[in-house]
Amino acid sequence: MIATSVVFSLLSAAAYAQSTVSAVDIAAEQANFEQSLIVPDLLAEFNPTAVLAVTYDGSQATYGQNLTISQVASQPNITVTPESGASGFDSDATFTVAMVDPSYAGADQSAGQTRHWLTNNVKLIGSAAPYSLNYTTEAITAYGGPYPASGDGPHRYTILLLPQPENFTAPAGLDTPGVQISTFDFAEYVSSSGLEQPVAGFYYQVEQGVATVTPSATSAVVTSTLAAAVGATSSSAAASSAAASSAAVSGSSASHAASSKAASSSSHAASASAAATSAVNGASSSFGASLPGALVALVGAGVGIAFAL
Numbered sequence: 001m002i003a004t005s006v007v008f009s010l011l012s013a014a015a016y017a018q019s020t021v022s023a024v025d026i027a028a029e030q031a032n033f034e035q036s037l038i039v040p041d042l043l044a045e046f047n048p049t050a051v052l053a054v055t056y057d058g059s060q061a062t063y064g065q066n067l068t069i070s071q072v073a074s075q076p077n078i079t080v081t082p083e084s085g086a087s088g089f090d091s092d093a094t095f096t097v098a099m100v101d102p103s104y105a106g107a108d109q110s111a112g113q114t115r116h117w118l119t120n121n122v123k124l125i126g127s128a129a130p131y132s133l134n135y136t137t138e139a140i141t142a143y144g145g146p147y148p149a150s151g152d153g154p155h156r157y158t159i160l161l162l163p164q165p166e167n168f169t170a171p172a173g174l175d176t177p178g179v180q181i182s183t184f185d186f187a188e189y190v191s192s193s194g195l196e197q198p199v200a201g202f203y204y205q206v207e208q209g210v211a212t213v214t215p216s217a218t219s220a221v222v223t224s225t226l227a228a229a230v231g232a233t234s235s236s237a238a239a240s241s242a243a244a245s246s247a248a249v250s251g252s253s254a255s256h257a258a259s260s261k262a263a264s265s266s267s268h269a270a271s272a273s274a275a276a277t278s279a280v281n282g283a284s285s286s287f288g289a290s291l292p293g294a295l296v297a298l299v300g301a302g303v304g305i306a307f308a309l
């Protein structure tokens with residue numbers, strides 16, 4: 001029975017490991033939004049805890065990929081994979097899915113953004129990630145494929161997954177299905193409706209003709225650099241844990257030394273035999289009391305190091 005339980009636990013752990021994304025995946029998602037200037041053009045900040053896989057007609061798109069109007073004409077299939085330890089991705093969770101076009105990088109956002117898709121009350125499907133999406137109600141704005149103006153540069157079509165709390169209240173004009181594609185203030189919509197900030201996002205680009213505008217400079221994301229940065233952060237955390245462990249051991253040694261000194265001082269005020277007995281007992285008692293604490297701190301730090309690695 002025990003062996004069966006162990007095997008089941010190992011299999012469950014293996015399945016869980018395969019159904020989560022790494023810190024590097026999350027860092028890449030965040031970096032793509034920042035280096036494409038979606039942050040700050042559309043979002044003031046972006047701190048994802050899950051990754052979206054966006055597939056059009058069986059072909060999975062990649063961040064920033066240049067796609068054609070015909071390739072993205074139909075609503076995509078989307079799956080969600082949270083990072084390890086992320087919360088809020090269970091069967092009780094409710095989300096809003098939006099696809100918004102903030103135009104080309106660095107474009108003036110004062111007139112708002114184009115809403116290409118908006119649907120509330122979205123649920124996750126599946127007992128484990130990657131989760132599919134269940135659109136439980138009719139879309140406020142049904143999916144409408146990109147069609148940027150000719151010469152307007154590469155538009156960044158951004159798909160976002162936003163947690164929808166129980167007190168969510170859609171603003172007037174965007175509270176019933178059938179609203180056509182149009183411009184709106186995305187940040188104001190999120191704020192006024194009570195939606196939380198997006199926990200996952202994806203974007204691709206569509207362009208028509210030769211650009212007559214000059215987009216702001218953007219840069220590509222280098223995954224190897226991200227891996228090194230994430231590794232450095234983990235190493236720093238491990239070093240901090242090791243330092244805490246060293247301090248705990250040093251504190252234990254100091255306590256032992258202090259106890260010995262106290263015992264030595266008391267020997268001058270008592271008989272030689274009583275002083276010797278007192279010193280030995282005092283030192284043993286003090287060291288015995290402080291050592292478990294040091295060992296606990298050391299073991300705790302060791303767990304932290306193993307996790308960071």
